[in-house]
Amino acid sequence: MTQQLPVLKEKKVKTNTSRKLLFILLILFVVLLAVLFFRSSMSKISEIHITGNQLIPNQQLVEKSGLHIGDQFFGTSKGTIRERLLENKAVQDVKIELKFPGVISISVQEFSTVAYQMSPTDGKITGLLSNGTTLPLPKDHILVEKPILTNWKAGDALLGKLCKQLGEIPDELLTDISEIMPDPSKSYPDRIKMYTRSQFEVLTTISLMKDKVEYLSNVIETQQPGLITMLTADTYRPFDNTPWGTDLEKDTTQ
Structure with a gap:
C-alpha cells in the first residue's frame, strides 16, 4: 500500500517592502507637484477687480484690502478682506468672489450719496x-440732482441727522x-x-422733513411758486399774495 505525500504550499513572496517604496515615491511625487504649483504663476493673484464704487477710488x-498682485491666491481670506474694507466709513457692504486661476472680484456698496456741499474757501464740491x-x-464724477448744502459749519451734529433723513426719503421726492x-x-x-x-x-x-416731504411734493405740483411752511402746521402762501409783515413773516423768525 502506497502512502500519499502531502502537497507542499508555495511560499508567497512578500510584497510589503515594494508597496511601501511605491507609496513613498507617490508621496514625493505629490509633494513635488505641490511645490511646483505654488511656485508657478497659477497659484498667485493675477487680477483684482473692483466694482460698485462711485466716490472711493479703486x-x-x-x-x-491688503491685496497685491503676486500674493498667494489660496492664502486669501474673504472674511479678512471684507473686514478691512468695512473699516472705511463710506462702505456699507462688500461681496468678494475668488475665481481660479488668480482672479479676485470685489463688489463694493457705498452708502448712498444724498447731497453735495460746496467749500466756501475754494469752491470744491464734496x-x-x-x-x-x-x-x-x-474728477470725472457727474453731479446728479441732489440738494446742495450751504452755510453748514464743519462738525455740526445736525448735518449728520439731515443726511440720515435724506437717505430715508425716496429720490423722486428730493429731485426738486x-x-x-x-x-x-x-x-x-x-x-x-x-x-x-x-x-x-x-x-x-430736520426731524419733520421725512413726514412732511409728501405734502411738499403735492404743493409744488399743484400751486404757483410761494413760501411753504411745514412745522407744527402746514401752510402755503404764493409770493405775489404775501403782504409785508403778515403772521407768516413772524412765523419765520420764531
Whole structure:
C-alpha cells in the first residue's frame, strides 16, 4: 500500500517592502507637484477687480484690502478682506468672489450719496453720504440732482441727522430740492430753509422733513411758486399774495 505525500504550499513572496517604496515615491511625487504649483504663476493673484464704487477710488480700496498682485491666491481670506474694507466709513457692504486661476472680484456698496456741499474757501464740491460721511468727488464724477448744502459749519451734529433723513426719503421726492441751509430758531433748533428748482421757498425741520416731504411734493405740483411752511402746521402762501409783515413773516423768525 502506497502512502500519499502531502502537497507542499508555495511560499508567497512578500510584497510589503515594494508597496511601501511605491507609496513613498507617490508621496514625493505629490509633494513635488505641490511645490511646483505654488511656485508657478497659477497659484498667485493675477487680477483684482473692483466694482460698485462711485466716490472711493479703486486704488484706495485695493490698498485697504491688503491685496497685491503676486500674493498667494489660496492664502486669501474673504472674511479678512471684507473686514478691512468695512473699516472705511463710506462702505456699507462688500461681496468678494475668488475665481481660479488668480482672479479676485470685489463688489463694493457705498452708502448712498444724498447731497453735495460746496467749500466756501475754494469752491470744491464734496459728496455727503446717508450716514453723514463726507467724500471728495472724483474728477470725472457727474453731479446728479441732489440738494446742495450751504452755510453748514464743519462738525455740526445736525448735518449728520439731515443726511440720515435724506437717505430715508425716496429720490423722486428730493429731485426738486436744490439747496438746504440751517435756519435755527428758539422754537425749532433744527429748522432748515430749502429752495427748490421750481422756485419755492420751504421752511421745515430736520426731524419733520421725512413726514412732511409728501405734502411738499403735492404743493409744488399743484400751486404757483410761494413760501411753504411745514412745522407744527402746514401752510402755503404764493409770493405775489404775501403782504409785508403778515403772521407768516413772524412765523419765520420764531
